[in-house]
Amino acid sequence: MGHKIRVEVNGRVVEREVEAHTLLVHFLREDLALTGTNVGCETSLCGSCTVWMDGEAVKSCTQLAVQADGTTVTTIEGMRTGDEMHPMQQAFWEEHGLQCGYCTPGMIMATSALLKHNSNPSEGEIREALKGNVCRCTGYHNIVKAVQRAAQGGS
Amino acid sequence: MFLNPFEYHRAGSPQEALDLLNRHEGAKLIAGGHSLLPLMKQQLAQPTALIDIGRLAELSGVEKQGDSLRIGALTCHAELASSGMLATHCPILAEAAAKVADPQVRNKGTLGGNIAHADPASDLPAVLVATGATLDLMSPQGVRQVRAVDFFVGLLETDLAENELITAIHVPVLGQGSGSCYLKAEHPASGYAVCGAAVVVELGADGNAAAIRLSFNGLATTPVQCFPVVGALTGTDLADEAIDTAVNSLLSVEDPLGDIYASGEYRVQLAKVYCRRALKIARDRARG
Numbered sequence: 001m002g003h004k005i006r007v008e009v010n011g012r013v014v015e016r017e018v019e020a021h022t023l024l025v026h027f028l029r030e031d032l033a034l035t036g037t038n039v040g041c042e043t044s045l046c047g048s049c050t051v052w053m054d055g056e057a058v059k060s061c062t063q064l065a066v067q068a069d070g071t072t073v074t075t076i077e078g079m080r081t082g083d084e085m086h087p088m089q090q091a092f093w094e095e096h097g098l099q100c101g102y103c104t105p106g107m108i109m110a111t112s113a114l115l116k117h118n119s120n121p122s123e124g125e126i127r128e129a130l131k132g133n134v135c136r137c138t139g140y141h142n143i144v145k146a147v148q149r150a151a152q153g154g155s
Numbered sequence: 156m157f158l159n160p161f162e163y164h165r166a167g168s169p170q171e172a173l174d175l176l177n178r179h180e181g182a183k184l185i186a187g188g189h190s191l192l193p194l195m196k197q198q199l200a201q202p203t204a205l206i207d208i209g210r211l212a213e214l215s216g217v218e219k220q221g222d223s224l225r226i227g228a229l230t231c232h233a234e235l236a237s238s239g240m241l242a243t244h245c246p247i248l249a250e251a252a253a254k255v256a257d258p259q260v261r262n263k264g265t266l267g268g269n270i271a272h273a274d275p276a277s278d279l280p281a282v283l284v285a286t287g288a289t290l291d292l293m294s295p296q297g298v299r300q301v302r303a304v305d306f307f308v309g310l311l312e313t314d315l316a317e318n319e320l321i322t323a324i325h326v327p328v329l330g331q332g333s334g335s336c337y338l339k340a341e342h343p344a345s346g347y348a349v350c351g352a353a354v355v356v357e358l359g360a361d362g363n364a365a366a367i368r369l370s371f372n373g374l375a376t377t378p379v380q381c382f383p384v385v386g387a388l389t390g391t392d393l394a395d396e397a398i399d400t401a402v403n404s405l406l407s408v409e410d411p412l413g414d415i416y417a418s419g420e421y422r423v424q425l426a427k428v429y430c431r432r433a434l435k436i437a438r439d440r441a442r443g
C-alpha cells in the first residue's frame with residue numbers, strides 16, 4: 001500500500017506516494033533523482049548517506065521515507081546558494097579534503113551540522129563529530145583542515 | 156539492502172499506538188528506527204506492521220518532578236547529552252548518551268528504543284540500573300512501574316509485554332555529595348560498548364561512602380551489578396588503594412559474555428580497569 005508523504009526537500013515541497021519499506025535514501029536518489037547523497041554501507045556505519053532532517057544530521061539509509069513525512073530535508077544539492085558553494089564545500093575544495101569524493105557529500109552534511117552547534121570546534125571535537133563518517137581515501141587530515149577553515153570563515 | 160514489505164501506521168497518541176499494536180498481529184513499534192531497521196535489513200526481525208511513535212511529542216523531553224527526573228521514552232540521545240536538567244541532576248545519563256555511537260545516530264536513537272532493544276553492548280541499560288531508574292510501561296490496562304534492574308531479563312529480552320509501550324523513565328536526582336561516572340571501552344568500528352562501567356557514589360557527612368552503585372554493560376546478557384565490591388567499599392573513604400584492592404580481588408562475573416571481538420576473560424579485565432577509573436572519578440566528583 002502506498003503512503004502519501006509531503007517533505008520539504010532543499011526548500012521545495014514535494015508530495016509523493018511511497019511504499020512503507022522505502023528507505024529515505026532511496027526516496028531521495030530514485031524518486032527525486034537527488035543522487036548527490038551516496039550509499040556506502042547501508043548499515044548506518046559509513047555516513048556517506050548523511051542528510052539533514054529538520055536541520056540535524058541523520059543517516060538516510062536508516063530512516064524510512066514515511067518517517068520523513070512532514071519534515072524538512074536538506075541534501076548536498078541544497079547546500080549552495082545560487083552559484084556560490086556553501087562555505088564548507090568551498091573549504092573542502094581549498095584544503096583538498098577529498099580524493100575520490102564518495103564520502104564527501106556525507107562529510108559536508110555532517111561537518112556543517114557540527115558548525116551549527118559549535119562554531120569553533122577543536123581538532124578533537126571535529127574528529128569526534130566525524131565518528132560516523134568513513135573516508136577510505138584521505139586519512140581525514142585535510143578534512144579536518146577544511147572544517148577548521150570553514151569555521152574560521154574561509155580565511 | 157532492501158526491507159521486506161510491511162504495513163505502516165503513525166500513531167497520534169500513546170493510546171492510539173496501543174490500539175494499533177493490539178489490532179495488528181505481528182506489529183512492532185518504531186521510534187528512531189536505529190535498532191529496528193538494521194535488524195529488519197538483516198531479516199532478524201520481520202514485523203508485519205510498524206506503528207510509528209516517533210512523533211509523540213508528549214513522550215519526549217526531560218522534566219523535574221520532585222526528587223526525580225521524568226524522561227520521555229522518545230527523548231533522543233543528542234537531547235539527553237545536551238540536557239541542562241540532566242547535567243545538573245543526573246549527569247551520568249548525559250555523559251553516557253554523549254558516548255553512544257556518533258552524532259547522526261544520537262539524533263535519531265531514543266532512550267526508550269535503546270532499552271527496549273536491550274542489547275548487552277548498549278550504553279544506557281547499566282546507567283539506568285546504577286541510577287536506580289524506574290520505567291513507566293503503559294498497556295490498555297493502565298500504567299505499571301518496573302525498576303530498571305528488573306526490566307532487563309536476557310539477550311535482547313525485557314519484561315516489556317507485546318501490548319506495552321514505555322512512556323517514561325524516572326531517574327532519582329543525584330543530590331549534593333553524590334558523584335557519578337560512565338566509562339566505556341568501545342568497539343572501534345561500531346562504537347558499541349565492549350564493556351561499560353556505570354558508577355554512582357554518595358558520600359555521607361563524614362566524607363565516607365554512604366552508598367555505592369555499580370553496573371556494567373557488555374559482561375553478561377543483562378547489566379551486571381557487583382555487590383562484593385560495593386560491600387567492601389561502602390563506609391570507607393574510597394582511598395585509591397582500597398578501590399584497587401577491592402576491584403581487583405572481588406570483581407568477578409560467572410560465565411561472562413565473549414565473542415570474536417573480546418573474550419569473556421578480556422571483558423572482565425576491562426571491567427576491572429574501567430571500574431577502578433570510574434570509581435575514582437565519581438569519588439572526586441562527589442567531593443566537588
Ligand SMILES: Cc1cc2nc3c(=O)[nH]c(=O)nc-3n(C[C@H](O)[C@H](O)[C@H](O)COP(=O)(O)OP(=O)(O)OC[C@H]3O[C@@H](n4cnc5c(N)ncnc54)[C@H](O)[C@@H]3O)c2cc1C
Pocket residue numbers: 043044045062183184185186187188189190191192193208228229254255256257260263264265266267268269270271272276277278279315319320321322345346347348
Ligand atoms: C551504527 C550504530 C551504532 C550504535 N552504537 C551504539 C552505542 O555505541 N551505544 C548504544 O547504546 N547504542 C548504540 N546504537 C543503538 C542506538 O542507540 C539505537 O538508536 C537505540 O538503541 C534504539 O533507539 P530507537 O529509537 O532507534 O529504537 P527503534 O529502532 O525504533 O526500536 C528499537 C526496539 O525498541 C522498541 N521500542 C522503541 N521505542 C519503544 C517504546 N517507547 N516502548 C516500547 N518499545 C519501544 C521497538 O519496537 C524495537 O523493538 C547504535 C546504533 C547504530 C545504528
Ligand code: FES
Pocket residue numbers: 038039040041042043044045046047048049050059060061062
Ligand atoms: S550508507 Fe548510510 S551509513 Fe553507510
Ligand code: FES
Pocket residue numbers: 097098099100101102103104134135136137138
Ligand atoms: S574521498 Fe574517497 S572515500 Fe573519502
